[in-house]
Amino acid sequence: MLGVALIGAMVCLFVAVVPLFAVLAARSTVAGAADAAALSAADARVGVATGFPCERAAEVAAANGAALTDCEVDGLIATVSVSRTILGFTLESTATAGPPQ
Secondary structure, rough: OOOHHHHHHHHHHHHHHHHHHHHHHHHHHHHHHHHHHOOOOOOOOHHHOOOHHHHHHHHHHOOOOOEEEEEEOOEEEEEEEEEEEEEEEEEEEEEOOOOOO
């Protein structure tokens, strides 16, 4: 009887912890999407890439599985925010990119 209870407790713990690790892994994916979107927006602003900065950022964020929630371009510096919902959790990340100073 104790063995069955122990196995049941381990299964419950496993079911609770696996989604948590999936969310933690997705957090770094969202941060990478924000970085890539900010870099593409800065490249578009400088003229290295074609298109408008915020449109390019939205395309790159979508390609990385995130949605662009905010985009600000100040001179040659682009700041973007992206978000993604996974397993009921909304993950957000912000990144800034521009020329070196």
